[in-house]
Amino acid sequence: MNIKLITDSACDLSIDYIKENNIALVSLMVNLNGEFIPDDLGQTISHKDFYKAVKEGAMPSTTQVNVGTFYDIFKKYVEKGDAILYIGISSALSGTVSSATTAREMILEEYPEAIIHIIDSLCVSAGEGVLIYKAVEMLKNNVSLDEIVNYLESIKRKVIHAITVDDLNHLKRGGRISGAVAAVGGLLGIKPTLKIDDEGRAVASEKFKGRKKALKYLVNQLGINGDNIEEQTIFICNADCIEDALQVKTMIMDEYKVKDIVITSIGAVIGTHGGPGTIAIVFIGKER
Template structure:
């Protein structure tokens, strides 16, 4: 059986220590602001803490998907090792990253007709995508085949639940996730919406609550109601430089549930641009996603 590598992109928001330990190659999105361009490379080029501090000070970043050349070079380095590639990709409903990867894939196939590159759109982002990468790595280490891992992800990706709350609605407005009128009204009324990534891989608001503590409590209620087989699950929390609230969310969950482990990491620039400082997100496997209000 031909060897293969699990590949991803920087929207996965996995800790760089894990990426380096598992030797995972990934494509880098870019983030530009204040006349500078940075690679979103999981905190190496631009530290998340500095990024969110810059946003607090008024910087307005723009993010871009990786170029086809970025993908081509990364793909080629794997193909040259005579390995197939399984790319676990950020949702096409959130980024055009898959388009660049597809262009690069065809470039590689033209040059290496026997190469095998499979792109799997997991219809989520941040640590929801990251948990899928971790599961794929675990399966590979336990002897699962290329096809078995793809089948698992395609079968289970609608069970990856992703929920987020934000502290500053202006970033959602800039990213087109919220109308200007709704943002202004929400700020005046101290509304902290709960958002999800729906079955089409797009962000949608589902609940409006007042106050930060209430929004964190609501995230706990959601996971308690929707998680499946918690004792055998690693769940994940990402945050926009609000570690105390991430820890409070973890504590609230552990009071209600016994889980295998909890990963906490910064939200990276590609996702954090839209959530802003104080964004707080929760990812776990549970009931299939719903496109309506819960």
């Protein structure tokens, strides 16, 4: 039986990678200046144009993938006789996995023999992407679906996200910090860091005065929490700050030996909440 891998656009992988590996993509939506636009890895609106709009004052909002979208895509592949593996954005950050679960129940009522596995990644952006990379690798090696699911479930809480944002106002809008904290932090040049906890929530970590110290903190997390990093592909996610991403890559290469480093662009949905200048290092570690 063919296994069809499906993911959502919050994975922030490149559209080339998605197409090359025949992954089906469902898109979360962004309301930008009153227009609903699919967050489809930069196809409908480029990452550059999205962040340009935000920098010019746009205040986008986001919506999850709906049940109908999942129902249609699940039905399409079930009718082809495929088994389905969907890897989705953390349920603590979006209702997208809940929509997928409802759609799965609807499909199973019509097609009781259908095989649909849903992985709540408890991750975001390239953290979700790490699980997709692992799944693709295992599929290429003809690993069984049950083995893939069990493995992904076993490592998803070991995916470490070390994140910093450049502008506190985006966190304020998302309710992560108060207006007063954002105002004072902005005046003092405070750069907060965030992480994803075991429940898949974005939570505050350390605070630093200045961008340079915050970036150094991200790199240090690789040494503190990384597990067998010399055998890993490390992801650097960036929201329209490629120069900083390249700097972080150089810092990692100067300090550690790793298998590979992949730089990805943070898309419109995740970028709505972190804002331009958000940057993160994602890797598999010992614990969150």
